[in-house]
Amino acid sequence: xxxxxxxxxxxxxxxxxxxxxxxxxxxxxxxxxxxxxxxxxxxxxxxxxxxxxxxxxxxxxxxxxxxxxxxxxxxxxxxxxxxxxxxxxxxxxxxxxxxxxxxxxxxxxxxxxxxxxxxxxxxxxxxxxxxxxxxx
Amino acid sequence: xxxxxxxxxxxxxxxxxxxxxxxxxxxxxxxxxxxxxxxxxxxxxxxxxxxxxxxxxxxxxxxxxxxxxxxxxxxxxxxxxxxxxxxxxxxxxxxxxxxxxxxxxxxxxxxxxxxxxxxxxxxxxxxxxxxxxxxxxxxxxxxxxxxxxxxxxxxxxxxxxxxxxxxxxxxxxxxxxxxxxxxxxxxxxxxxxxxxxxxxxxxxxxxxxxxxxxxxxxxxxxxxxxxxxxxxxxxxxxxxxxxxxxxxxxxxxxxxxxxxxxxxxxxxxxxxxxxxxxxxxxxxxxxxxxxxxxxxxxxxxxxxxxxxxxxxxxxxxxxxxxxxxxxxxxxxxxxxxxxxxxxxxxxxxxxxxxxxxxxxxxxxxxxxxxxxxxxxxxxxxxxxxxxxxxxxxxxxxxxxxxxxxxxxxxxxxxxxxx
Numbered sequence: 001x002x003x004x005x006x007x008x009x010x011x012x013x014x015x016x017x018x019x020x021x022x023x024x025x026x027x028x029x030x031x032x033x034x035x036x037x038x039x040x041x042x043x044x045x046x047x048x049x050x051x052x053x054x055x056x057x058x059x060x061x062x063x064x065x066x067x068x069x070x071x072x073x074x075x076x077x078x079x080x081x082x083x084x085x086x087x088x089x090x091x092x093x094x095x096x097x098x099x100x101x102x103x104x105x106x107x108x109x110x111x112x113x114x115x116x117x118x119x120x121x122x123x124x125x126x127x128x129x130x131x132x133x134x135x136x
Numbered sequence: 137x138x139x140x141x142x143x144x145x146x147x148x149x150x151x152x153x154x155x156x157x158x159x160x161x162x163x164x165x166x167x168x169x170x171x172x173x174x175x176x177x178x179x180x181x182x183x184x185x186x187x188x189x190x191x192x193x194x195x196x197x198x199x200x201x202x203x204x205x206x207x208x209x210x211x212x213x214x215x216x217x218x219x220x221x222x223x224x225x226x227x228x229x230x231x232x233x234x235x236x237x238x239x240x241x242x243x244x245x246x247x248x249x250x251x252x253x254x255x256x257x258x259x260x261x262x263x264x265x266x267x268x269x270x271x272x273x274x275x276x277x278x279x280x281x282x283x284x285x286x287x288x289x290x291x292x293x294x295x296x297x298x299x300x301x302x303x304x305x306x307x308x309x310x311x312x313x314x315x316x317x318x319x320x321x322x323x324x325x326x327x328x329x330x331x332x333x334x335x336x337x338x339x340x341x342x343x344x345x346x347x348x349x350x351x352x353x354x355x356x357x358x359x360x361x362x363x364x365x366x367x368x369x370x371x372x373x374x375x376x377x378x379x380x381x382x383x384x385x386x387x388x389x390x391x392x393x394x395x396x397x398x399x400x401x402x403x404x405x406x407x408x409x410x411x412x413x414x415x416x417x418x419x420x421x422x423x424x425x426x427x428x429x430x431x432x433x434x435x436x437x438x439x440x441x442x443x444x445x446x447x448x449x450x451x452x453x454x455x456x457x458x459x460x461x462x463x464x465x466x467x468x469x470x471x472x473x474x475x476x477x478x479x480x481x482x483x484x485x486x487x488x489x490x491x492x493x494x495x496x497x498x499x500x501x502x503x504x505x506x507x508x509x510x511x512x513x514x515x516x517x518x519x520x521x522x523x524x525x526x527x528x529x530x531x532x533x534x535x536x537x538x539x540x541x542x543x544x545x546x547x548x549x550x551x552x553x554x
Contacts, residue, residue, distance in 0.1 A: 007168065008168045009164075009168065023345070023346065023375060023376055027493070027525070028493075028520065028521055028524035028525055029524065038524060038527075039523075039524045040421050040523055040524070041418075041421075057345060057346060058346045058347060058376060059376060060341075060372070060374070060375050060376040061270065061372060061373055061374075061375075061376075062269075062270050062372070062373070062493065062521075063183075063268050063269050063270045063273065063286070063287060063288050063289055063292070064183070064186055064268075064269075064288070064289050064493065065288060066288030066289055066290045066291075067186055067187065067188060067288070067289045067290065070188055070191065070290065071188065074188075085346070086346055086347070087168070088286055088346065088347035088376050089165065089169065089285055089286045089287055089288070089291075089304070089305060089347075090270070090286050090287065090288040092165055092168045092169065093161075093165050093287060093288040093290055093291035094288050094290065096161065096164045096165055096168065097161060097191070097288075097290040097291070
């Protein structure tokens with residue numbers, strides 16, 4: 001299945017999806033040293049986004065989220081790609097600086113189509129999301 | 137995207153690779169949000185010490201100064217941490233000193249605060265000021281009517297280096313009207329402290345599903361500065377809000393109709409007792425009553441907050457460590473007033489640095505095995521980050537609850553009855 005979306009940061013990525021239908025801050029919600037979601041009582045507390053395609057609504061919280069994403073990427077603990085409903089500027093600047101292929105504004109409700117564990121491929125330069133068809 | 141002749145020259149100028157890279161980053165950010173062009177800044181604000189050193193070096197290479205003013209967020213304070221005997225202070229020193237040296241060589245202003253408006257450095261209505269720090273962004277947008285879009289630490293350095301920022305988001309007047317209107321029901325705000333407003337702001341941030349503008353309607357007019365600030369700055373902790381009109385208080389919102397979209401697209405949300413009770417509970421991440429540390433001044437304390445703390449401490453001694461985040465000029469005023477001495481005699485400490493994300497007493501990478509594992513605070517933002525960044529057990533309450541905890545080492549704060 002092919003879904004059109006809007007490019008935030010170009011490039012290609014693929015991986016297993018982690019889906020969170022909420023707002024996410026890479027500073028505070030993610031432990032950059034492990035790649036796991038660390039905010040106490042977060043619905044996905046303990047889940048790793050390292051090497052995954054992370055699907056969420058948009059960014060939130062501190063303007064330092066981009067630095068946390070940068071640190072996670074340096075340690076190999078960042079998502080390989082991001083799909084969100086509508087990227088906000090802190091998230092956009094973070095993925096552009098860190099070089100994480102990212103798309104937003106998918107043409108359909110992404111939360112009805114992508115489930116955690118699905119294999120997802122992004123061609124952010126072309127603005128395309130593909131679900132399934134693992135090339136593992 | 138349109139680029140001016142000067143911007144094109146910046147992109148071609150290989151003698152100043154930092155400025156070229158900075159402009160490239162801003163252009164990519166602008167394009168990702170379909171901005172038509174960049175605009176010159178009134179001034180800019182960075183968070184130099186929170187920038188990764190490789191990024192800092194890359195953006196400032198070959199840059200020898202800027203024609204516009206640049207100020208900064210709090211930095212780290214390894215020198216003071218060392219005086220306080222925090223075990224890993226030394227490890228932070230080299231990088232901090234290298235970045236500070238370059239910062240000073242750029243001729244930038246060492247304000248080191250997240251509440252720069254308290255120093256008399258604040259934007260006029262309509263000023264374009266790209267800045268690091270979500271809580272100063274929302275304060276400058278909402279309380280002063282500046283045009284500030286949400287922006288991360290990394291692009292804010294790029295904007296400071298080039299003196300340009302993308303014309304997008306909240307820089308555009310048509311994007312500054314409220315998508316969400318919040319009103320209180322079944323609660324009486326008469327006896328509210330700033331902590332109650334922190335709680336309301338955190339609650340509102342949680343209710344808005346993305347980057348949207350809000351208005352808060354029905355509060356008493358001309359809210360005291362500490363209350364209005366507490367309300368707006370808590371929103372970008374739990375949410376993505378960077379502009380909150382407080383009707384009857386903030387400059388763009390003399391009335392609701394002045395800021396509301398006035399059509400069916402506006403969402404009206406009522407906040408009641410139950411919402412505030414749940415939020416207060418969410419901000420208390422504790423499972424014990426033991427308190428080892430108290431963090432106040434998040435964002436950096438106003439002189440009024442320091443006055444309240446000093447009065448509450450009186451001649452008492454504290455059992456916990458107590459950190460008050462405050463800028464150097466505000467601390468100096470507290471010292472002239474005799475309040476700093478009262479607080480320090482009790483055992484409290486001032487730091488012109490971040491008492492939440494960068495709190496040296498709770499962060500294991502600074503205080504090692506001396507790390508405080510539980511902490512109390514009067515700030516929703518601080519509660520959130522002490523818990524998530526430091527992994528501390530956190531208590532959230534009023535100034536009075538926090539000072540009692542500092543004196544006794546135990547938390548006795550009760551949630552408000554609203």
